[in-house]
Amino acid sequence: MKITPSSRILRMLGEIQFDEWQCVAELVDNAFDDFADIAREKTPWAGGYKVSVSLPSPKHDLSGSEVVITDTGRGMSYERLENAVRAGWSSNDRFDKLGLFGMGFNVSTARLGRLTRVLTTRAGDTEWFGVEIDLDRIGDDFEADDITEPKDDPSEHGTKIVIGRLHRARAEWLQRNPQALRNALASVYSWILANQPFELWVQGQRVMPRQACRWGDDRFVVHGSRTSPERFPAYIPIDETFEPADACLDCGNWQVPGKGRCDQCESTELRNRKRRIHGWLGIQRHLDRNEFGIDFIRNGRKILRFDKSLFDWKNPDDPLGLTVTEYPVELVHQGGRIIGEIHLDYVPVNYQKNAFETSDRGWKAAVDFLRGVGPLQPEKAKLAGYPDNTSYLGRLFKGYRRNDAGRKYLIPGDGKLPIHEETRRWAQKFWAGDPEYRTDQKWWDAIESHETRLAESKAGGVRPTTTGHPDESALLDALGLAPTGQSSPGAATETEPTEPTTDSAPVETQQERQTRLIAASIPMPELSRDFGTPRLGTLTLDARSVDDALVDANNQPTPVWLIQGPGNTAIALVNARHKVFTKMGVDPAELLLVEVASVLKVKAETSLGLAEIVAQLRTACLPDTALDKAVIGAQAREILSEIRRLMIVAIEDDPTRAFQFLTADERTSIENEMIADGQVSSASHLGTDGGFLRYAPPLFLVKLLESWPEAFLDGKVFIGSFSSLSSPSARRLSVAKVVGYMNDIATLLTFQSEPSPDQLRRTRLSTRLLAGEIVADS
Secondary structure, three states, X not given: OEOOXXXXXXXXXXXXXXXXXHHHHHHHHHHHHHHHHHHHOOOOOOOOEEEEEEOOOOOOOOOXXXXXXXXXXXXXXXXXXXXXXXXXXXXXXXXXXXXXXXXXXXXXXXXXXXXXXXXXXXXXXXXXXXXXXXXXXXXXXXXXXXEEEEOOOOOXXXXXXXXXXXXXXXXXXXXXXXXXXXXXXXXXXXXXHHHOOEEEEEOOEEOOOOOOOEXXXXXXXXXXXXXXXXXXXXXXXXXXXXXXXXXXXXOOOEEOOOOOOOXXXXXXXXXXXXEEEEEEEEEEEEEEOOOOEEEEEEOOEEEEEEEOHHXXXXXXXXXXXXXXXXXXXXXXXXXXXXXXXXXXXXXXXXOOOOXXXXXXXXXXXXXXHHHXXXXXXXXXXXXXXXXOOOOHHHHHHXXXXXXXXXXXXXXXXXXXXXXXXXXXXXXXXXXOOOHHHOOXXXXXXXXXXXXXXXXXXXXXXXXXXXXXXXXXXXXXXHHOOOOOOOOOOOOOOOOOOOOOOOOOOOOOOHHHHHHHHHHOOEEOHHHOOEEEEOOOEEEEEEEEEEOOOOEOOOOOEOOEEEEXXXXXXXXXEXXXXXXXXXXXXXXXXXXXXXXXXXXXXXXXXXXXOHHHHHHHHHHHHOHHHOOOHHHHHHHHHHHHHHHHHHHHHHOOOOHHHHHOOOOHHHHHHHHHHHHHOOOHHHHOOOOOOHHHHHHOOHHHHHHHHHHOHHHOOOOOOEOOOOOOOOOHHHHHHHHHHHHHHHHHHHHHHHOOOOOOHHHHHHHHHHHHHHHOOEOOOO
């Protein structure tokens, strides 16, 4: 069989930078292309559509090891096989195929090993036939040896690629990382594996599609006033067809129809094709520091994963201006949650299939369609002279740019703050296939629990009679919408704490007591998780808050009652009104860990003391409670970002008054921050609006509140009273409370020295207390 070019060139192709998973994916692409052709014919296919990848076994030495990719496709004729292994050959269908480039086969096989055997057979053939490409033997005659193998079943069909004499470094990676390879392929082919009857197996394990952990189709939030509410869905389907264009089959160029000759390569091989952009944008159920952004897909394969380029904006009228990242900004330390899958089958990609040709007009048009031409941030849009961004991405940004806990932004919380670390753990369970986490109900229950506990704390510990948001019904009525899938559970019966039963009262069995208390409890998602270590084992805990006084199985009073269930499961009931929590200031997690440690100590039959077990459990299972400056600082920055936003609104009628409190050093600091953020022109107009507060040093915000309290209290930024108070001392106390909280936060964010544990505890507490002083968003 004649193949080109020479072995020297083929060996050079093996030096082209392809990761190990990319080499395997190139060969999987060819099999999936064949499957797609068969599926389009809509005829039954015996044996199904299956690709199997075999890797070097970790139990064997690498000498003699092979990488084998087999498929159950149609097989090839001799002529097609000769073309398929020839470098530079193309099927001339660059628009409907995954295998876009003729060199993909040669690059991937040469990068993995020096000997490749390709065998193929069709139903009815009497044998397997193929070619052996030995990079150490092929000469300048370009001839590779024809090979055959016997075939037991004449109905068998498909293709088999066997790569030997493996390059050691790449073979070692494949030997060590079969799961990493499965994860990469599960992500790249997630759409195909979820929507086509194709199977992909690696080392005997089926690759399952890695689907998005997003909110359901029917979830939404509502912002705005009672009279003009606005609904923001958490899932937006997209399907738009643009005007057809002529596509060049030789170079891939798109152009207006009717020219007859390609503008780029002058080929006459043009075909009129439709241009369709489809998919969805939505909101992930958790924030992530890396895994957020848009997946862009071509012919079913993901080319870009978690791409964040649509979150950037550069002013076209300022060629020397900086590119500004608009999302996440307020949430940057926790990450983002806007995600999506967008199909762009008509936009060309590079030879590595890891980027689209961003200079192509089709890519630029798609970006403008999805995110609009102006900034996502309303403040930046206004400054740059653009209207509000109403694009698909612009609406998601407007509805979900903040991450306050509760229904307002679809963020689970613990009654005080968001529980981001916990929801990230739930996402891992979602991807692991845990049925409890497949739908978004777990996340929604945590939001409902947060709202109930928050309302209870604001009412002085009295359980509210409804868990609904005070404005939600009015907003939805004004919209004419029923809250499908996220309605409040309705009125709840207020439960007074009960006294232990007396001899004259009807005797309640322990089972009846458990049932009653659990029915009246509120979930505590921040403490509902797996507690344990490899040495101690694991206890899967469902933590719930109750109002009633508790007695344990021995009829002894207790603030926490741990009820063991089947297997390694348990329910923990926490009496939220117990004086050890309300008077002594003990965190429920502390006593809960003691109960869990007692159970695990018995189960593990360990000699470890309870204190050591509690210490190990806290470190392993509650890392987000650690006194970590980065974690506490991130929470402080988030709440300060919200205060900045509200302060800007509060001073919009008189920004110059706020500006006059700046010192020269503070003004210089603001200018530097604005220039670094690309706001060069705005930096020269400081004080004309309140936008400078977005860049002001944290301690300046404290000073501004002290100097001009009437602008920010009385429900403008903070709920505390000021103007309505007649006593000067009462006014000073009202200001001092909020200033004290803000000063703790600003101090941590200003000074670089390592804070003491007590300082970190104080800042964490001030952050929580300050959150309760901020006015609710309209």
